[in-house]
Amino acid sequence: ELKVEQNPLFLSMQEGKNYTIYCNYSTTSDRLYWYRQDPGKSLESLFVLLSNGAVKQEGRLMASLDTKARLSTLHITAAVHDLSATYFCAVHDQGAQKLVFGQGTRLTINP
């Protein structure tokens, strides 16, 4: 059974700092997703990572995938308050044809 673990689960940081959220998964997969969720809102798709070594960047967010280590990272550069949200990774379970979500990382960026 595919298991997905994120860490940290809670992260409080100051504006201007850099930090990384980690997503580990237990079995081979062909794709990994990152989502953002604001309080009371639905999920916004950030990135889809399809291959080993894939790196995608959008503004201050950069996601990467290491399929051999079964690890994805979401790196935040020079954080700003607007990035405060909960971030989820989700891994595609190829056998069951479904996404398995991590627990989420609640990110708070303080001025």
Add this chain to the structure above:
Amino acid sequence: SAVISQKPSRDICQRGTSLTIQCQVDSQVTMMFWYRQQPGQSLTLIATANQGSEATYESGFVIDKFPISRPNLTFSTLTVSNMSPEDSSIYLCSATGVRTNEKLFFGSGTQLSVL
């Protein structure tokens, strides 16, 4: 991308009643899913809505409690039956297909409170 309209956006219901949530996608999609997100928690897959056939339910979820329909490639409904306070949650519809470039898009969600 795909735009997913979900309604109602929220509802407050009495114990023992049922609520049907509708999900409409603006383009044909291959797969549609229903998730539940309890307060402060991650997402749990309820079922995959199969077009023209019975939904595929995850462990812990049954058709009698969560009947699902998908009459065509753009529309699905989820009914939460015989509700209890434990069913209070956010219910999310999602969809993916060739036109979404492998991305899984989500509807705006239905926030359900059962009294």
